[in-house]
Amino acid sequence: MELGIIGLGKMGANMAERLRRGGHTIVGYDRNPDISDVGSVEELVERLSPPRAVWVMVPAGGPTQDTVNRLGELLSPGDLVVDGGNSHYVDDQKHGEELAAKGIGFLDCGVSGGVWGLQNGYALMVGGDDDNVKRMMPIFETLKPEGEYGFVHSGKIGAGHYVKMVHNGIEYAMMQAFGEGYELIEASPLVTRVPETFLSWQEGTVIRSWLLDLLNRALKDDPELDDLRGYANDSGEGRWTVQAAVEHAVPLPAISASLFARFASRQDDSPAMRVVAALRNQFGGHAIESAKGADSPGADVNPPKV
Numbered sequence: 001m002e003l004g005i006i007g008l009g010k011m012g013a014n015m016a017e018r019l020r021r022g023g024h025t026i027v028g029y030d031r032n033p034d035i036s037d038v039g040s041v042e043e044l045v046e047r048l049s050p051p052r053a054v055w056v057m058v059p060a061g062g063p064t065q066d067t068v069n070r071l072g073e074l075l076s077p078g079d080l081v082v083d084g085g086n087s088h089y090v091d092d093q094k095h096g097e098e099l100a101a102k103g104i105g106f107l108d109c110g111v112s113g114g115v116w117g118l119q120n121g122y123a124l125m126v127g128g129d130d131d132n133v134k135r136m137m138p139i140f141e142t143l144k145p146e147g148e149y150g151f152v153h154s155g156k157i158g159a160g161h162y163v164k165m166v167h168n169g170i171e172y173a174m175m176q177a178f179g180e181g182y183e184l185i186e187a188s189p190l191v192t193r194v195p196e197t198f199l200s201w202q203e204g205t206v207i208r209s210w211l212l213d214l215l216n217r218a219l220k221d222d223p224e225l226d227d228l229r230g231y232a233n234d235s236g237e238g239r240w241t242v243q244a245a246v247e248h249a250v251p252l253p254a255i256s257a258s259l260f261a262r263f264a265s266r267q268d269d270s271p272a273m274r275v276v277a278a279l280r281n282q283f284g285g286h287a288i289e290s291a292k293g294a295d296s297p298g299a300d301v302n303p304p305k306v
């Protein structure tokens, strides 16, 4: 099948390559002329034969909106746009309506698999009409992992990105749990073989998983993770998951805590804990640590046991 792909970053370029290896004709556009097949989105559209299908693989928010706007101007009735980026599901409804007003179809597709997808395939979570999904099935079949699973038509427009968002929320909490377990094991003088312990868990345990395999891979390269700083960014999916939880009044303690742990990781000092320390000092005369590094006078009545 013929497909245009806009956005040839880490994900888009590998997906284009997997599709080419699967026998599809791919016309790729990227802002970086060194990796682009065409010089503009306009040229990409011209190179495709109607009815066209264009896969958008650019960052969520402004870049995706701009691309959808441009495709709305350039494509014709009967063409189809697939947003395969990590868009917020609430944007999909808007994009679907804007394109539908011009007779252009729209699907949203959550994609999981990261840089390993080229070789292992990508898990795909799709939202949109049955007819449009059917039309894109040759592409989905090539992108997905081999085997029975790895593809789902989750529901209406927005459903694909909604379930991908929840998938990422789960990903946050699982990673946080591995991180906390690692820290607790490291804290004990009893355990002298930390990487070996995690490695042993790869087989037979209840928590064996791909994330554990990846952690073991990281520990093999850097057994104490000394080359890293404990700083974790986020690109929005965890925040949207927590927002959706508030909207639906669904309790999400583990996922919320893992999102907030990332925020905490970016602080050199905690204003909130300065307040806690100040109040303990005010009501109980408990010791505080000076910002200049020296302890203030006043013994803590309940010093932490170490």
Ligand SMILES: O=C(CO)[C@H](O)[C@H](O)COP(=O)(O)O
Pocket (backbone or CB within 6 Å): 086, 111, 112, 113, 114, 168, 171, 233, 234, 235, 236, 237, 238
């Ligand atoms: O979708 C993904 C994995 O499934 C992306 O790697 C995403 O960037 C992960 O989210 P965050 O950047 O917020 O950790």
